[in-house]
Amino acid sequence: MSERLEIRLTVNGAPLACAVGQTVASALLANSSYLLRLSPNGQTPRGAFCMMGACQECAIQIDGGIRRACQTEVRDGMRVELRGAADDRG
Amino acid sequence: MTESFDLLVIGAGPAGGEAALSAASAGLNVALIDEGPAAGGQVWRAPRTAKAKRSRAQDPDRERGDDLRARLAASSIKIFYATQVWDARPGFRVSCVSDAGAKELNAPCLVLATGAIERVLPFEGWTTPGVFGLAAATAVMKAEKALFGQDIVIAGQGPLLIAVAAKACELGLRPRAIIDRASRSDWLRAAVGFAGVPSMLITGARWMSQLALAGIPYHRGSEVIRANGDNALQSIVMSNLDSGATEEIEADTLYVGNGLTPADELHRLLGAAQTADGLRGGYRTIRDDRCRSSVPNLYVAGDGAGVYGALPSAIQGQIAGLSAARDHGALTEAQFSARVKEPRRKLRRLEKFGDASCRLMQFPQDVTTHVSAETIICRCEDVTHADIHAAIDDGAQDLNQLKHFTRLGMGPCQGRMCGLTAAAILNHRNPGPKTDTRLTPRAPVRPIEMNQLIGDFDYDDIPVPKPAPL
Numbered sequence: 070m071s072e073r074l075e076i077r078l079t080v081n082g083a084p085l086a087c088a089v090g091q092t093v094a095s096a097l098l099a100n101s102s103y104l105l106r107l108s109p110n111g112q113t114p115r116g117a118f119c120m121m122g123a124c125q126e127c128a129i130q131i132d133g134g135i136r137r138a139c140q141t142e143v144r145d146g147m148r149v150e151l152r153g154a155a156d157d158r159g
Numbered sequence: 160m161t162e163s164f165d166l167l168v169i170g171a172g173p174a175g176g177e178a179a180l181s182a183a184s185a186g187l188n189v190a191l192i193d194e195g196p197a198a199g200g201q202v203w204r205a206p207r208t209a210k211a212k213r214s215r216a217q218d219p220d221r222e223r224g225d226d227l228r229a230r231l232a233a234s235s236i237k238i239f240y241a242t243q244v245w246d247a248r249p250g251f252r253v254s255c256v257s258d259a260g261a262k263e264l265n266a267p268c269l270v271l272a273t274g275a276i277e278r279v280l281p282f283e284g285w286t287t288p289g290v291f292g293l294a295a296a297t298a299v300m301k302a303e304k305a306l307f308g309q310d311i312v313i314a315g316q317g318p319l320l321i322a323v324a325a326k327a328c329e330l331g332l333r334p335r336a337i338i339d340r341a342s343r344s345d346w347l348r349a350a351v352g353f354a355g356v357p358s359m360l361i362t363g364a365r366w367m368s369q370l371a372l373a374g375i376p377y378h379r380g381s382e383v384i385r386a387n388g389d390n391a392l393q394s395i396v397m398s399n400l401d402s403g404a405t406e407e408i409e410a411d412t413l414y415v416g417n418g419l420t421p422a423d424e425l426h427r428l429l430g431a432a433q434t435a436d437g438l439r440g441g442y443r444t445i446r447d448d449r450c451r452s453s454v455p456n457l458y459v460a461g462d463g464a465g466v467y468g469a470l471p472s473a474i475q476g477q478i479a480g481l482s483a484a485r486d487h488g489a490l491t492e493a494q495f496s497a498r499v500k501e502p503r504r505k506l507r508r509l510e511k512f513g514d515a516s517c518r519l520m521q522f523p524q525d526v527t528t529h530v531s532a533e534t535i536i537c538r539c540e541d542v543t544h545a546d547i548h549a550a551i552d553d554g555a556q557d558l559n560q561l562k563h564f565t566r567l568g569m570g571p572c573q574g575r576m577c578g579l580t581a582a583a584i585l586n587h588r589n590p591g592p593k594t595d596t597r598l599t600p601r602a603p604v605r606p607i608e609m610n611q612l613i614g615d616f617d618y619d620d621i622p623v624p625k626p627a628p629l
């Protein structure tokens with residue numbers, strides 16, 4: 070795993086280094102960050118599931134909008150917040 | 160912004176890529192749309208990270224994908240990557256959204272090549288972070304030459320199970336267990352169908368022997384019945400389908416999948432006729448030998464119309480593109496017949512293989528009889544197995560009624576993850592003539608935000624009508 074980590078994003082304000090071409094979901098997973106949000110009704114913990122854009126489990130706050138983390142490529146300075154659309158906890 | 164073409168192709172996998180190329184080579188002005196960052200679709204997915212691009216491992220899927228991407232780049236086709244289609248209307252008018260904002264594309268002919276999504280049979284705890292689809296593993300391995308997890312279990316059924324397990328070993332990982340719903344005799348029966356395509360049989364056999372050599376525990380005729388853990392997966396429980404004997408295995412990551420089903424929301428939205436697919440479960444879209452659907456000038460190709468696998472998808476794409484060119488008047492009937500002859504011959508041979516694979520991923524109809532009452536079926540809305548039975552007790556008879564009673568299928572995935580399972584429960588509870596167990600499709604087929612549609616704007620951009628003269 071000699072990948073060069075050239076991109077810096079923040080996750081809930083904390084820095085995370087990742088490789089060019091990674092998706093937000095894979096950058097988080099590579100860092101063992103599996104929990105992405107709580108489900109809106111049951112408040113049960115959720116992480117990415119299909120990694121192909123279909124299930125919407127990875128839809129979290131990215132640069133102020135709700136985006137699918139598994140379909141969003143990392144960019145320098147990106148701000149990621151681990152919460153979903155209906156999730157108003159801080 | 161609106162742009163017009165002779166032909167629109169949705170999906171740039173093997174089917175859509177080849178459809179666009181064959182139509183363009185016949186002289187049509189073609190636009191190709193895909194939500195991914197490059198062509199290739201699921202199976203010929205482009206590498207994304209430097210590590211994956213550097214990888215020299217021999218990989219026919221990578222080579223086929225690179226070839227497709229090179230031919231597309233050299234073509235006259237207008238390609239819209241990173242662009243999601245969220246609506247399609249007759250005529251055809253296709254609504255898309257990308258980071259750059261909203262777009263409308265128009266054309267008199269449309270090819271749908273949207274591919275397949277994975278079915279995962281629900282089990283207790285399958286929403287725990289750390290549980291992924293098998294398809295997730297292939298997507299990440301193709302794009303990044305990496306796979307997440309330390310203690311990995313790979314489970315499910317069908318050809319993807321063996322492929323994922325073998326590729327994980329190639330990456331130097333040692334899965335703790337492989338859990339296959341299929342028994343040895345299921346595989347032997349399927350092998351008869353694979354025999355028509357020797358290269359496939361050889362690949363499959365090589366993968367199996369790699370796994371045996373690596374000494375990975377392989378549990379046949381078994382399935383995962385529970386995932387334990389709260390914020391992260393800690394262990395899984397496996398059960399033997401015959402004896403019911405269970406075993407707990409520590410794991411931080413589980414990849415599990417039970418086969419593929421067409422991603423056909425757009426097909427249904429446009430009213431293309433479908434038929435129940437006895438072999439594969441679910442439905443497939445009816446097409447003639449020119450890949451024409453029941454809707455005039457709407458063509459369907461690849462796994463989105465019925466799951467047959469990568470190579471048949473590519474050939475169906477070629478035929479669909481030529482067929483559109485023929486109907487558009489760019490080819491004479493004689494030119495069309497000459498060009499489809501070879502693809503049709505290849506297709507007949509390959510489709511047998513697709514049928515054999517599907518036998519291994521057959522979706523059992525009584526899948527949920529053993530699933531506990533608290534198990535979540537609809538992940539988006541947290542609808543449990545018990546909620547579904549309660550709704551059926553209260554009179555829900557089809558999926559649309561179930562949706563109104565329970566909110567199942569109303570969340571952002573729009574029933575992609577739960578539709579087939581809910582249909583199986585309905586059919587199991589209501590024996591007798593099967594009702595139509597499909598959700599009525601509705602746009603948007605992808606969740607979109609208002610600000611994506613509108614894009615960035617200044618107040619100066621808002622047109623202010625001239626005040627009427629007083």
Ligand SMILES: Cc1cc2nc3c(=O)[nH]c(=O)nc-3n(C[C@H](O)[C@H](O)[C@H](O)COP(=O)(O)OP(=O)(O)OC[C@H]3O[C@@H](n4cnc5c(N)ncnc54)[C@H](O)[C@@H]3O)c2cc1C
Binds near residue numbers: 121
């Ligand atoms: C994860 C996965 C792995 C697979 N691995 C293999 C394998 O190793 N070998 C094999 O033979 N088969 C494999 N299959 C089966 C495989 O899907 C098919 O054989 C082949 O990829 C089908 O080609 P296709 O062109 O029909 O669809 P796909 O390759 O799935 O291409 C469909 C394309 O349409 C795009 N799309 C869909 N909906 C929209 C929309 N609304 N807006 C914009 N774009 C859209 C998708 O982004 C995708 O790129 C796999 C399937 C999956 C799901």
Ligand code: FES
Binds near residue numbers: 120121126138
């Ligand atoms: S993990 Fe399913 S949409 Fe991203």
